[in-house]
Amino acid sequence: GAVVSQHPSRVICKSGTSVKIECRSLDFQATTMFWYRQFPKQSLMLMATSNEGSKATYEQGVEKDKFLINHASLTLSTLTVTSAHPEDSSFYICSARDVSAGRGGYEQYFGPGTRLTVT
């Protein structure tokens, strides 16, 4: 149980185009999903918190107009990188929190990540 999927796993796009990444909770409902980016040999940096049916909360320094987040249902959140540039190349990882789980709902389940390369 508690599986999170991401699609695509890898994507290569040209500079100036937009790319959409999907994050799905497969066997639980996630009112809250989180989006991270990770550069090589670095830690995960939280970009934004996505809540079903409301606007995402972005971390300081993250451009909300560049990284569009939509959490349209309890099992799906999408991240769209608009007008992508080479510096946006990174590993994007989502996580979902099952608020019905034990441990007071703190635990997050992570997706396998999406490798974005902008040429």
Add this chain to the structure above:
Amino acid sequence: GESVGLHLPTLSVQEGDNSIINCAYSNSASDYFIWYKQESGKGPQFIIDIRSNMDKRQGQRVTVLLNKTVKHLSLQIAATQPGDSAVYFCAVVVSGGYQKVTFGIGTKLQVIP
């Protein structure tokens, strides 16, 4: 803001030995702590967690120790195996709000066969 760091960026351990990975955190309001394992090209995998009202928790071959006085967390892996080779992150959660998970820098564990 929260900062979470690790004492050792890399750790090489002989197969069969025990591994200890350390982590320091700065926010005394942190009340939930998690260790994740990340293999190359994959998302983080939950290993073990501990709440602030505990100082030790054991799992299968892993033990997490929490010292709130000095804001220090450690992960102990018993009888380290080649499959344990990965990057290990500690992460902390401060209750309230969206309960964001803040990750530490990471320690790369290399198991020598």
